[in-house]
Structures are given as C-alpha cells and as structure tokens.
Amino acid sequence: MKDFDVMTELLRINNISFSTGANGRDIRVSAGVDEGCVLGVRGPSGIGKTTLLRIxxxxxxxxxxxxxLQGKHWTDFSSSQWRRRVHYLAQKPALFDGTVRENLQKPFELAAVKQDLRFDPGKAAELMERLFLSANMLDQDARTLSGGEASRLALVRALLVEPSILLLDEPLSALDHGAAGAVLDLMAGWLLGAPGRAMVIVSHVGELDRLPGFSVCELKGKEGGAVG
Amino acid sequence: MGNQVIPISNLHLALSVVLVFIAGGISAALRLGLLKSLAWGTVRTFVQLTFIGYVLKYVFTVNNLWLIFSIVVVMCYVAARASVKRTPGVPDYPVTLAFWSLLASTVLVGLVVVRLIINPAPWYTARIIIPIFGMILGNSMNGIALSLDRLYSEAYLRAGEIETLLAFGATPWEAVRGCVKDAMRAGMTPTINSLMVVGLVSLPGMMTGQILGGVDPGEAVRYQIVVMLMITAAVAAGCLMLVGLSYKRLFTPDGALKGEITGSRQ
Structure with missing residues (x-):
C-alpha cells in the first residue's frame, strides 16, 4: 500500500464494511489510491470484491x-455527481438496443454528462481502433457483438465520459491474450494521459502489475480484515 | 311498448338460471370441476346485484353529495386493492398509492364529464355520477394493474441496463425512463385497442344497456363516445400517476437500484 499523501491521493477508503451474502463473512476495507495509480482488489471467490466496487x-x-474523493467526503456529492466521477464497469457490461454508435452516445444523453462533455466521434473511433474494434462496426447492431467485443466497447464507452476513477470488474476475463494486452496498454495510457485519474480493478489476471503505480488490496475475512 | 323498458318478471328472472345449466352441462360432460363455482357464482350474482339495486335506489332517492363522495371513495379503495392483487410480481406494493392514483384520476376525469359534458341538475346527481365513476374505475383498475406489473417486470429484466445508466450518473428517472414508457404503453394499449374496434366487434355494455332500456340508438352512441374517451383519459391519467409515484420505489434513497431488483448483482 502506498504511503498516505494528501497531495496526490485521489481516493481514500476508510473502514468500509459489509458482509458477503454467501458465507456471511464480515469484511472491512481501508485503502488509498494515488493519482495515476491502480489499486488491485484480490481475494478468494465470493469474498465480496464485486460488492466492494459496487459500494x-x-x-x-x-x-x-x-x-x-480528492479529500471530499462521498456524501458531499449527490449520488449522480459521484457516479459521474467514480464510474463502475461491470464484468458483463450491459449494452442497449441499437447500434454500436448509439451505445457510445447513450451516456451523453444524460444531464450529468452532457452538461460538461460532448460526444467526440473522432475520439471514439481512435479508442475503438486501439482495442481492435473497427470503425466500420459503428453502425452494427450492438447486440450482435461477441462477449469480448462487448467488453471492449463498454470500456471505450466508459473512457469517453472521462471519469476520475474507473472501477473495473474483471475487465480482461472475456479477452484473448492479444486483446487483453491492448486493453492494458490503453489503461496505462489513460491513467497517465491527464491528471486526476486512477483505477480500482478486480482481476485474477497477474499482468495487472505492469500498470503504473500498481498496489494490491487483499480481501480477507473478519479475523484478518483487509488492507490496501 | 315504444321506447319503454320491457320489464323482467320474477318468473322470467328465475328462468334465466336455465342459462347456467348450459354451462353446468358442459362442465359436467367435460369434468371441468366447475359446477360448485358456477352454482356459487350464480348465487352471488343474484344476492350482490339485488343488494346493490336496493342501495342504489336509496342513494338515488337521497342524492346527498357526501354520501355520493363516500361511495366513490369506497369504490376507489376496493378497486385499488383489486389492482394490487393483480400484480403478483410487485412485492409489498402499498394499496395507498394505487388508491390515490385511482381517486385523483377518477375524480378529475369524472368531474369534467359530469360538469362540462353531461351537466345534470344538480351536478351531483347520483344516478349520473355513480355509474360514470364506476365505469372509469373498472377500466382504470385494469390499466394501472397492467402498467404496474410491466414497470416491475421491465425493471427486473433490464436491471443491468438501468445500473449501467446509473453508473454514468443518470438520475433514477433517466435510468428508468424506458421502463416507464413500456409500462404506460402496457396500461393504455387495451383501452386504445377498444377504441379501434368499438361498434365493429361488439356493442359496448353501456350502449347495449341504454338501447335495451329504450333509449334512441343515436343518443346511446353519443353517450358511448363520451364514455370511451373519458375512459381513455382516466386510464392514461391513472397509469401516469401510479407509475410516476411508483418508479422511485425501485430505488434506495441514495438512488441505487434496490437489492431485490438487482438480484445476483449484489
């Protein structure tokens, strides 16, 4: 875990506690993520890694x-403002009825997003290309995408809205080795591409440690607690 | 007899029970096991309608505004309970919300019809208000039950999409707007369909009743048009109010989708 540094710490988790439904274990988590860094959440299946991201x-x-978030308590934000800045991407992200383009544009219809951002087709095409998604796919029905393509498209959609913190749940699980490498490269580039960005990632894949400023938060039962 | 109602004597009324024997015969022949229900249903029809006949006779004679209003409130409560019972997929749904939606939409549309279109003297004539409000309620009850059921089933089905929108910073309304539209459509579609086929497939009950009661068909048609449009307006208003009051119940106070909707994603 990184040393607490008020100047660079973007996200601070203080004694977040919850119990997991499957085994009733009580989990308590404290951790921090610095700007430009990645916090990996690890632990056995069913311990509550996804639950932590959702919290x-x-x-x-x-x-x-x-x-x-940047020293500001989470209740100082409305839930809408908070989620706009701390974006959660599920392991199996939902796509909406319509084309790939419409799926990418969908968040920009929301008041919280459109007040400070416009959909940038050029940026969307560039991000898609970096993840081996052809720009020709823009007019394709999004429901026809494979699991891996849908997963990458959802990541592009998440990056386009420029959150401060990306909460990623198993972002590499549906991807082959080549696509996973491209996603990791894109993540690293995004983290360092602008100030005020960080990630919290749940993943079983070991390659995450190649991401900048990678640290691990291991979830355990009540006896050991959990640390960042 | 001219334009007079042809009276049904007690003997002829008793003769109508023969009709139930037809249904009973079919049930017995096919062993449907419906004989008991048919017999009980027939008895209840006689008792309930005879009772309501006496009540209406009294209410029409007294014609007291507060009595009429109390009857409308009771009718709304019974309709609200019935509509909630028709939505088994909606857990712990409060009858109160359904009641207020039905009362508000029924009174709003009913008063427009009674005061502006029919305009009896006095305006609170029980003989006009009670059947009119009853027709509105009967249809609104079905409409709101359908829309409420659809709202919840869509929310369960599209929980992933709703959460994705929330994760982008959507308000609960923005996240659930698609489900609300579908719920409204579900509630209003039967009424719109009946507008399309009215008079072609069947004559509506009220119009048939008026014609049997000796009213000129042209006059009965005018009443029926008003009734159809009034039902359409009341169903739309009732569905809108109930869905508008209900969608927030899908979310926690912090604007997250409730655990029972997200299910496994918790």
Missing part, C-alpha cells in the same frame, strides 16, 4: 465507513 460506486450501501 465504491454507490450502487449499494455499505454497512459502515466512508470514502473520500
């Missing part, structure tokens, strides 16, 4: 604890 995105409540 960080305020998509489910925690039993206790608090989170700070």
């Amino acid at each position: 960080l995105a305020r998509l489910r409540p925690a039993e206790g604890g608090e989170v700070f």
Whole structure:
C-alpha cells in the first residue's frame, strides 16, 4: 500500500464494511489510491470484491465507513455527481438496443454528462481502433457483438465520459491474450494521459502489475480484515 | 311498448338460471370441476346485484353529495386493492398509492364529464355520477394493474441496463425512463385497442344497456363516445400517476437500484 499523501491521493477508503451474502463473512476495507495509480482488489471467490466496487460506486450501501474523493467526503456529492466521477464497469457490461454508435452516445444523453462533455466521434473511433474494434462496426447492431467485443466497447464507452476513477470488474476475463494486452496498454495510457485519474480493478489476471503505480488490496475475512 | 323498458318478471328472472345449466352441462360432460363455482357464482350474482339495486335506489332517492363522495371513495379503495392483487410480481406494493392514483384520476376525469359534458341538475346527481365513476374505475383498475406489473417486470429484466445508466450518473428517472414508457404503453394499449374496434366487434355494455332500456340508438352512441374517451383519459391519467409515484420505489434513497431488483448483482 502506498504511503498516505494528501497531495496526490485521489481516493481514500476508510473502514468500509459489509458482509458477503454467501458465507456471511464480515469484511472491512481501508485503502488509498494515488493519482495515476491502480489499486488491485484480490481475494478468494465470493469474498465480496464485486460488492466492494459496487459500494465504491454507490450502487449499494455499505454497512459502515466512508470514502473520500480528492479529500471530499462521498456524501458531499449527490449520488449522480459521484457516479459521474467514480464510474463502475461491470464484468458483463450491459449494452442497449441499437447500434454500436448509439451505445457510445447513450451516456451523453444524460444531464450529468452532457452538461460538461460532448460526444467526440473522432475520439471514439481512435479508442475503438486501439482495442481492435473497427470503425466500420459503428453502425452494427450492438447486440450482435461477441462477449469480448462487448467488453471492449463498454470500456471505450466508459473512457469517453472521462471519469476520475474507473472501477473495473474483471475487465480482461472475456479477452484473448492479444486483446487483453491492448486493453492494458490503453489503461496505462489513460491513467497517465491527464491528471486526476486512477483505477480500482478486480482481476485474477497477474499482468495487472505492469500498470503504473500498481498496489494490491487483499480481501480477507473478519479475523484478518483487509488492507490496501 | 315504444321506447319503454320491457320489464323482467320474477318468473322470467328465475328462468334465466336455465342459462347456467348450459354451462353446468358442459362442465359436467367435460369434468371441468366447475359446477360448485358456477352454482356459487350464480348465487352471488343474484344476492350482490339485488343488494346493490336496493342501495342504489336509496342513494338515488337521497342524492346527498357526501354520501355520493363516500361511495366513490369506497369504490376507489376496493378497486385499488383489486389492482394490487393483480400484480403478483410487485412485492409489498402499498394499496395507498394505487388508491390515490385511482381517486385523483377518477375524480378529475369524472368531474369534467359530469360538469362540462353531461351537466345534470344538480351536478351531483347520483344516478349520473355513480355509474360514470364506476365505469372509469373498472377500466382504470385494469390499466394501472397492467402498467404496474410491466414497470416491475421491465425493471427486473433490464436491471443491468438501468445500473449501467446509473453508473454514468443518470438520475433514477433517466435510468428508468424506458421502463416507464413500456409500462404506460402496457396500461393504455387495451383501452386504445377498444377504441379501434368499438361498434365493429361488439356493442359496448353501456350502449347495449341504454338501447335495451329504450333509449334512441343515436343518443346511446353519443353517450358511448363520451364514455370511451373519458375512459381513455382516466386510464392514461391513472397509469401516469401510479407509475410516476411508483418508479422511485425501485430505488434506495441514495438512488441505487434496490437489492431485490438487482438480484445476483449484489
């Protein structure tokens, strides 16, 4: 875990606690993520790694604890403002009815996004190309994409809205080796491409340690707690 | 007899029970096991309608505004309970919301029809208000039950999409707007369909009743047109109010989708 540094720490997780449904174990997590860095969340299956990401995105409540974004308490943000900045990408991301282009444009119809950002087709095409998704796919029905293509498209969609923190749940699980490498390169480039960015990633893949500033948060039961 | 109602004597009324024997015969022949239900249903029809006949006779004679209003409130409550029972996929849904939606839409549309279109003297004539409000309620009850059921089934089905939108910073309304549209369509479609086929496939009950009661068909048609349009307006208003009041119940106070909707994603 990195040393706490007020100047560079982007996300601070303080004693977030929850119990996992499957085995009833109580989990308590404290960790921090610096700007431009990645926090990997690891632990056995069913321990609550996805639950932790969903709590960080305020998509489910925690039993206790608090989170700070750039030193600001999470309840100082409306849930909408928070999720706009701390974006959660599910392991099996949902695509909407319509074309690939319409799926990429969908977030820009939301008030929280369109007030400070416009859809940039050039940027979308560039990101797609970097993930081996041809620009010719833009008019394709999104429901016809394979699992791997859908996963990469969802990552492109997430990056286009420029969050501060990306919460990624097994982003490489549906990808072959080549596509996984491209995703990792894109992630590294995104992290260092602008200030005020960081990631929290749940992944079983070991290659994540090639990402900049990678640290690990190991989830354990109550007896050991969890540390960042 | 001219334009008079042809009265049905007690003997002829008793003779109508023969009709139930036809249904009973079919049930017995095919061993449908419906004989008991048919017999009980027939008894209830006689008892309930006879009872309501006496009640209406009293209410029409007294014609008291507060009595009429109390009856409308009771009708709304019964309709609200019935509509919630028709939505088994909606857990712990409060009858209160359905009641207020039905009361508001029924009173709103009913008063427009009674005061502006029919305009009886006095305006709170029970003989007009109770059947009109009853027709509105009967249809609104079905409409809101359908829309509520669809709202929840769509939310379960599209929980992933709703959460994806929330994750981008959508408000609960933005996230669930597609489900609300589908729910509204589901509630209103039967009413719109009946507008399309009215008079072609069947004559509506009210119009048939008026014609049997000796009213000129032209006049009965005018009433029926008003009734059809009033039902359409009431169903739309009732569905809108109920869905508008209900969609927030899919979310936690922090604007996240509730655990019972997201299911395994928790």
